[in-house]
Amino acid sequence: MKTKLKELRARHGINQTELAKRAKISRQTVSLIEREEFMPSLLIAMKIARVFDEPIEEIFRFEEEELE
Amino acid sequence: MKKILTTSGKLLIGALIGFFGMLALLEAEITFxxxxxxxxxxxxxxxxxxxxxxxxxxxxxxxxxxxxxxxxxxxxxxxxxxxxxxxxxxxxxxxxxxxxxxxxxxxxxxxxxxxxxxxxxxxxxxxxxxxxxxxxxxxxxxxxxxxxxxxxxxxxxxxxxxxSDDGEKHVMLDGLYKTYLSLNSLLIGAIILLLLYSMVTGASQLFGIFVVVAILAVTNAQYMFSIRNK
Missing domain, CATH: 1.20.58 (Methane Monooxygenase Hydroxylase; Chain G, domain 1)
Structure with a gap:
């Protein structure tokens, strides 16, 4: 899974801590997702998507092979 | 097949080293x-x-x-x-x-x-x-x-x-699983060490060995029951 989370954060000018507070998750989780070391649950993905007002699939992208 | 042979070879070498090492230790009169x-x-x-x-x-x-x-x-x-x-x-x-x-x-x-x-x-x-x-x-x-x-x-x-959220639980699970695996190996190593110490010095560590065995039995049963009943 690839994510545009870091890019989106930079575009909105918010740091990891701020995103974590707004999405009500931990900064550690934000950091893990950005480093692509952890695939978020649907709930966390939804919370993050709401902060940026973007659809989930715009933030998290799967390779075609991963979906087969 | 090649992997099995390599593993068997390593086990055999380990067993030989252990056997002759034990013989040498028993021959030497070590007191600590x-x-x-x-x-x-x-x-x-x-x-x-x-x-x-x-x-x-x-x-x-x-x-x-x-x-x-x-x-x-x-x-x-x-x-x-x-x-x-x-x-x-x-x-x-x-x-x-x-x-x-x-x-x-x-x-x-x-x-x-x-x-x-x-x-x-x-x-x-x-x-x-x-x-x-x-x-x-x-x-x-x-x-x-x-x-x-x-x-x-x-x-x-x-x-x-x-x-804790999912990311934090993921980190904890990773750390705890690694700890669980290393704890098992380390405690089995401790039993062997206590056995060798008892045999070489003549000071029985049997009580300690039973305590370690009990800890291993309880922790493994706890882990297995917690995943089995889910």
Missing amino acids: DFGNYAYPASIVILAAAAVLIVFSLYCYSSIRKTAKQDLSGDAEDAAEGKMYRQYSDANLSITLALLFGLAAVCLALLTEQPVWTAVTGVVLTFISFVVSFLLPGLMHKMYPERNLPSISDKDYANKLLES
């Missing part, structure tokens, strides 16, 4: 008197416990100071990361200090060391115990916006786990 080393060992263990307590308190004070700062942007993320690492370091240090304190008390009592070493060991163990209860309170300073349980809450550990 802890009494000769107990006093300097007590001093080293007590000093290590004291240093670890001081380090833990330093981390405690540093986290409190950092948590009060009003930061933003990357500096805020860096400070949060630093506090998280210091919190982990403080917890590890205080756990080690507690264990060293206990080890020093055992050493003092079992090898008839000067009373002051036993008293210092008890004091250091007590301080470590108190600090280990102070540390969780720091989480409220680090994450004031989170609804974290208080250390005085009934069932604190379970409530803390419930308040």
Whole structure:
């Protein structure tokens, strides 16, 4: 899974801590997702998507092979 | 097939080394008197416990100071990361200090060391115990916006786990699973070591061996039942 989370954060000018507070998750989780070391649950993905007002699939992208 | 042969070869070599090593150890008349080393060992263990307590308190004070700062942007993320690492370091240090304190008390009592070493060991163990209860309170300073349980809450550990999000649980699971695997190997190694020590020195460690076996049986049963019943 690839994510545009870091890019989106930079575009909105918010740091990891701020995103974590707004999405009500931990900064550690934000950091893990950005480093692509952890695939978020649907709930966390939804919370993050709401902060940026973007659809989930715009933030998290799967390779075609991963979906087969 | 090749892999099986390689593994069999390694096992055979290991068994031969173990067999001849054991023969050599049984032939050599080894005696190990802890009494000769107990006093300097007590001093080293007590000093290590004291240093670890001081380090833990330093981390405690540093986290409190950092948590009060009003930061933003990357500096805020860096400070949060630093506090998280210091919190982990403080917890590890205080756990080690507690264990060293206990080890020093055992050493003092079992090898008839000067009373002051036993008293210092008890004091250091007590301080470590108190600090280990102070540390969780720091989480409220680090994450004031989170609804974290208080250390005085009934069932604190379970409530803390419930308040962790998926990312934090993922990190904990990774660490705990690795710990579970290494604990099993280390305790089996400890049984072998205690057996060798008993055979070589003639001082039976059978009680210790049974305690380790009981710990292994209980922890493995606990883990297996918890995953089996899900």
